[in-house]
Amino acid sequence: MSELLEVHDLTVHFATEDGLVEAVDNVSFSVRPGEILGVVGESGSGKSVTAHALLRLIRPPGRIVRGEIRFEGADLLALPEARMGAVRGARIALVFQSPRTALNPVLTVGRQIARLYELHQHVAPAEAWRRTIEMLTLVGIAEPERRARQYAHQLSGGMCQRVMIAMAIASSPRLLIADEPTTGLDVSIAAQILDLLRALGRRTGASIVLITHDLGVVAEACDRVAVMHAGQLVEIADVHTLFKRPLHPYTQALVRSIPRIDREVAMEPIPGAVPSLLAPAPGCRYADRCARVLEVCRRERPVLRAAGASHEVACHAVEVESGTAVR
Ligand SMILES: Nc1ncnc2c1ncn2[C@@H]1O[C@H](COP(=O)(O)OP(=O)(O)O)[C@@H](O)[C@H]1O
Numbered sequence: 027m028s029e030l031l032e033v034h035d036l037t038v039h040f041a042t043e044d045g046l047v048e049a050v051d052n053v054s055f056s057v058r059p060g061e062i063l064g065v066v067g068e069s070g071s072g073k074s075v076t077a078h079a080l081l082r083l084i085r086p087p088g089r090i091v092r093g094e095i096r097f098e099g100a101d102l103l104a105l106p107e108a109r110m111g112a113v114r115g116a117r118i119a120l121v122f123q124s125p126r127t128a129l130n131p132v133l134t135v136g137r138q139i140a141r142l143y144e145l146h147q148h149v150a151p152a153e154a155w156r157r158t159i160e161m162l163t164l165v166g167i168a169e170p171e172r173r174a175r176q177y178a179h180q181l182s183g184g185m186c187q188r189v190m191i192a193m194a195i196a197s198s199p200r201l202l203i204a205d206e207p208t209t210g211l212d213v214s215i216a217a218q219i220l221d222l223l224r225a226l227g228r229r230t231g232a233s234i235v236l237i238t239h240d241l242g243v244v245a246e247a248c249d250r251v252a253v254m255h256a257g258q259l260v261e262i263a264d265v266h267t268l269f270k271r272p273l274h275p276y277t278q279a280l281v282r283s284i285p286r287i288d289r290e291v292a293m294e295p296i297p298g299a300v301p302s303l304l305a306p307a308p309g310c311r312y313a314d315r316c317a318r319v320l321e322v323c324r325r326e327r328p329v330l331r332a333a334g335a336s337h338e339v340a341c342h343a344v345e346v347e348s349g350t351a352v353r
């Protein structure tokens with residue numbers, strides 16, 4: 027199956043007063059048509075910077091230092107800005123974490139959606155409004171006619187997130203990037219939003235990149251999972267394999283840290299903190315937190331290698347233990 031999105035060696039740096047923040051380091055992954063790929067990692071692991079880089083939304087002092095982003099056959103990093111503008115929003119849409127602040131406070135939510143139809147699909151105002159009501163119905167908003175005439179501050183957090191999703195899919199994107207779409211929502215509303223994303227993915231055939239710090243969300247909604255730690259992608263696998271046979275010590279720690287009532291052993295916090303990304307040491311950025319650290323880990327950055335069908339891991343210890351070490 028050919029991929030919808032292919033990312034190779036994506037590297038993003040921020041030149042700050044304190045020095046170079048190496049926020050995203052050599053990240054490679056792909057997104058298949060119609061799948062939901064989870065991107066998971068603790069806060070500060072480079073998930074949002076990766077998402078922004080995909081849309082070329084990194085602003086100075088940030089810079090995409092190298093890498094390749096292929097989407098629908100085009101090399102996004104080589105596109106002129108005008109053509110990138112057409113990709114952004116129309117072919118790839120982004121749903122932000124805090125929907126209330128992302129919505130325009132002085133326009134009704136219906137007006138904001140209708141404007142998209144008028145602008146991008148060149149339809150008359152009456153038709154744009156009809157499609158807006160249809161879209162609000164599709165994302166599960168009750169009494170859409172009344173809600174469309176309200177402002178963001180009159181809606182609950184869950185409803186604002188539904189409106190944001192409606193805006194994101196109004197242009198029928200092929201890829202929807204949702205950055206922590208359920209963070210800050212209560213558990214039952216969060217579950218409804220995940221159900222909605224899944225249903226929309228199935229209905230429209232769009233792929234979804236679902237960014238979260240919560241492995242529970244991944245288990246609930248995703249087909250495959252990419253695990254990020256300190257700006258590096260350390261493991262990628264289908265969701266079943268990731269939970270059943272996590273290979274990277276960080277993924278194993280993440281899985282052990284999920285609270286579960288059916289677990290016999292208590293949940294364990296992940297040792298240590300995400301290291302500073304300011305001029306990080308060479309080698310594996312998990313080395314200082316890792317119980318299986320080897321001497322090579324502090325010297326050489328491990329690269330992603332196949333560890334089974336639909337399973338890749340970047341870990342020297344795994345390579346040594348499985349006898350696949352190249353050294
Ligand atoms: N504008 C910026 N200037 C400097 N550093 C930044 C900037 N934006 C993000 N970073 C750094 O990039 C790293 C990754 O951040 P981010 O992608 O937001 O993490 P996540 O979304 O996984 O929580 C963090 O160390 C953060 O401090």
Ligand SMILES: [Mg+2]
Nearest residue numbers: 073074075205
């Ligand atoms: Mg983030």
